[in-house]
Amino acid sequence: MGLDIVVCIKSVILTAPEEQMLRTEDTSELNPFDRPVLEAALRLKELHGGRVTVISMGPEASLSALSEARAMGVDREILISDPALVGSDTLATSTALGAGLRKLVPFDLVLFGVRTADSDTGQVGPQTSVQLGIPFISMVKSLEWQKDVFRVERVADHFLEEYEVATPAAFTIHPGAFQPRDMGLSGIGRAFESERVERWNLADLGLMPERVGDAGSPTRVLSMKRIKETKKCEFLKGNAREQADELMKRLSDSGAIGA
Template sequence: MEIVVCVKQVPDTTEVKIDPVTNTLIRQGVPSIVNPFDKNAVEAALQLKEKHGGKVTVISMGPPQAKDALKECLAMGADEAILLSDRAFGGADTLATSHTLAAGIKKLGKVDIILCGKQAIDGDTAQVGPEIAEHLDIAQVTYVAKIDVEGDKLRIEREQEEGYEIIEVSMPVVLTVVKSINEPRYPTVKGTMKANRKEIPVWTANDVPVVAEKIGLKGSPTQVRRIFTPKQRTQGEIIQADSAREAAALLIQKLSDAKIV
């Protein structure tokens, strides 16, 4: 079974730095981590490999320092890692990102399952996984909470607000997983040492079948026009009274005076 996991390196800080010219996130010099949902995807891939055999390849698009995220995935137990890195990829929105990742996956050849986290914590769009499926013209299932292999098909439990939806799907398929699917394992010392010795190939725009007009900032239909800090809200009023009844009456009176009720 050939399994590919798409991972993203995201900022590990509440301090958001934006390039004032391109209105995109500045990643250089900012502490980063593997997107938490993507760790669940890696763990799901490793569990499938342990149960059914196969190979797990992690792939990411990002700057050179994204190798650190890939090395962590290798330390967890992934077999191979690929970094898609090129100045031409910079400033990509979800559509351009998914086009680039899909091109990298195409170069890998036959793939049975593509796993992604349900969303990245820096953008929270949950769009890249489904868009990869569209670019590759294969099936997709989102919000996956359980994966069972039944012959040449997968039996999926899809998490919903009030329960689970059971779906049977043929491979190849793109699955985006939720946090409840598993508890990601910690990298072992042996795995970390092995990952640090492993050379991670870097593929540029010349190495994968991308369309120049569909990558990076040029290929991104979503663009940020303006960034601003919202005005601070005025503080509310605390109503004090001798009893709850008097406080309620006073609240109703104030709401009435303000013509809210």
């Protein structure tokens, strides 16, 4: 039987944009928070069989992220791309991904990275799960398939919570939970041999343009400025003991150490 797992991935921008955001293959790569997620999915597949599909929404430059996933060993790649999607905020993105995922029903599991390295909202995973109306658990540290349910652990502050979840379910994976595998050279060679990424546009998803892109986005980023952090170096006075005492006091007052 095996597990049918879908992983939502994103191609992120490597360097912070100075003025206009220009996405090319040179400047983008697979979101680093998605790599442990792919690892989690591939390990489940190795243990229980089945298949792993990746789905991504983004411009053509996102193809490299899909190829990278393919080099790691996924079975099917889908790119959701449409001019009408430009300007989508997290809600519109979740709407598009949700529509894409509905086309992939039935599946057992949808996985997301906790967040993306270039926008950092952490909203797409939970919002998409709400769109689909399936149970969602965030920051999953470990997961185990037990015939018809998943047993998962999630970290919450200093607690480890344990859940039993029915399928289909959606999780975000803790970035430290799985060390992503190294890609073998053969895998990379094969991943680029033939063009096999499936492309879906809005019509394929059955979505109206007003639900996505600028039109379907209730939020808008008005401006983006680099924050300059200034570092101040201060020399503590007195003998070694006095300096140490002063340092301890400041660290504990600032909450960096202590109870």
